[in-house]
Amino acid sequence: xxxxxxxxxxSSGIGKAAVNFFAAKGWNVAATMRRPENxxxxxKLPNVKLYxxxxxxxxxxxAAIRQAVADFGGIDVVVNNAGYGAVGIFxxxxxxxxxxxxxxxxxxxxxxxxxxLPHFRSKRNGTIINVTSMGGLITxxxxxxxxxxxxxxxxxxxxxxxxxxxxxxxVKCIEPGAIKTDFYERSQDLFRKDGLTDYDNYxxxxxxxxxxxxxxxxxxxxxxxxxxxxxxxxxxxxxxxxGSQSPVLLSIRRIIPLSWFTAxxxxxxxKGFKK
Numbered sequence: 575x576x577x578x579x580x581x582x583x584x585s586s587g588i589g590k591a592a593v594n595f596f597a598a599k600g601w602n603v604a605a606t607m608r609r610p611e612n613x614x615x616x617x618k619l620p621n622v623k624l625y626x627x628x629x630x631x632x633x634x635x636x637a638a639i640r641q642a643v644a645d646f647g648g649i650d651v652v653v654n655n656a657g658y659g660a661v662g663i664f665x666x667x668x669x670x671x672x673x674x675x676x677x678x679x680x681x682x683x684x685x686x687x688x689x690x691l692p693h694f695r696s697k698r699n700g701t702i703i704n705v706t707s708m709g710g711l712i713t714x715x716x717x718x719x720x721x722x723x724x725x726x727x728x729x730x731x732x733x734x735x736x737x738x739x740x741x742x743x744x745v746k747c748i749e750p751g752a753i754k755t756d757f758y759e760r761s762q763d764l765f766r767k768d769g770l771t772d773y774d775n776y777x778x779x780x781x782x783x784x785x786x787x788x789x790x791x792x793x794x795x796x797x798x799x800x801x802x803x804x805x806x807x808x809x810x811x812x813x814x815x816x817g818s819q820s821p822v823l824l825s826i827r828r829i830i831p832l833s834w835f836t837a838x839x840x841x842x843x844x845k846g847f848k849k
Contacts, residue, residue, distance in 0.1 A: 578646040579805060580604040580639065582627060582686060583656030585613060588705060588753065591794035592653060592801050597622050599802060604642035604649065629656050629682025635689045643693065651701045651805045652690050654683045661781070662765030663773045664718045671765060672719055679723035684730070694743045701744045703804050704731050705797070708751045708820035712827050712835070715780045715843050719765075735812060746804045747812060751819030752784075752791035779847040792818055 579596050583589040584605040593605045597619045605616050606627035617624050623645055625638040642649055658678040660671050683704055694700030709717060710724035728747060735745040764781075800816040815821040827835050 576600055576602050576621065577650040577805075578602040578604065578642065578648060579651040579653060580606060580642055580649050580690075581653040581655055582606050582629060582682075584616065585609070588750070588794040588797045588801075589653075589655040590616065591798040592655065593622060594619070595795070595798040595802055596805075602646045604638065604646065606638050627686075629654075629685055630677055632685060632689065635686055639689055639693065648697065649690065649693060650699070651703060652686060653703045653705065653801055653805075654686055655705045656682055657705065658763070660719055660763040660765060661716050661784075663716060663770075663777060664765070666765040666767035666770055666773070667719055668765075668767075671763060675719050675723055676726075679720075680726045680730070683727055687734070691738075691743070694738075695741050699742050701746065701805055702731075702734075702738075703746045703748060703801055705801070706731070706747045706749055708749045708815060708817075708824055710747070710749060711824055712839075714784065714839060716777060716784070732812060735810065739810060744807075744810055745812065746807070746814060748797060748801055748804060749813060749815045749820050749824070750797050750800075751815075751817035751823065752787040753797055753817060754788060754791045754793045776844075776847055779845070780843050783843050783845055787819075 579601055581589055581592050581603065584593050585607040593603050593616050596603050601621065603622045604625055605622055606625045607613065608626065608628045610624035610626050613624055616622055623642070625641060626634055627638040628634045639649065656678065658675055660667070660675045687702055690700070690702070704727055706727050707724045709721050710728035713721045731745050731747050738745060797816050800814050804814050815824050
């Protein structure tokens with residue numbers, strides 16, 4: 575019998591790649607997004623159904639889960655992929671931008687998990703996969719608010735696994751490094767504040783360096799493959815670094831002092847910056 579995965583944020587990037595990969599492997603896929611009526615490709619795939627789901631709308635989460643269970647007979651894996659990227663100088667961030675960042679990346683993840691847990695508990699089985707980031711364990715310039723959300727999800731996931739393990743519910747974090755998606759372009763929100771110009775040169779340099787890292791990075795397919803691996807892993811392994819940077823940088827961070835690691839980051843991300 576085919577397994578079923580529900581994936582959030584499937585309109586582009588990693589989410590869309592994951593839908594394609596799971597479907598190609600014979601899984602049933604509940605592909606969720608805020609506006610499924612605008613999706614023209616995924617609904618044509620075998621064993622894929624589209625559902626409206628806004629991670630900040632509990633009713634839409636409940637409805638999507640309920641309908642997916644009815645359509646496929648159950649859900650085995652939930653992938654929390656929906657995310658929002660706002661970057662820039664913290665002083666320039668509005669309260670609304672900060673709230674949206676945490677609403678989507680942290681509270682949205684919690685909302686989906688809260689709604690799927692009764693189903694998983696009733697089965698005494700299930701896997702929750704949270705797409706976090708290597709930025710949930712290490713940090714880079716101009717990403718302070720984004721890092722705050724990803725560190726929150728990493729800590730939440732690490733603690734959550736204890737209380738869910740007695741029900742054979744697994745919690746897993748996928749930790750990509752830079753991945754070539756529209757995170758660095760269309761979907762990225764840059765903090766700006768009228769009259770605040772003191773940081774302009776710093777932002778120009780660090781943003782250019784991070785954008786280059788994104789342009790040179792592997793595509794979302796590598797993350798989709800890692801998500802699939804985690805979904806099929808029967809162990810209680812928590813963390814899955816992925817990409818050309820994440821495994822290396824996370825390993826280095828574990829073995830050297832923070833001051834050394836910070837110096838390495840500055841040498842790369844602040845390259846070209848002059849005070």
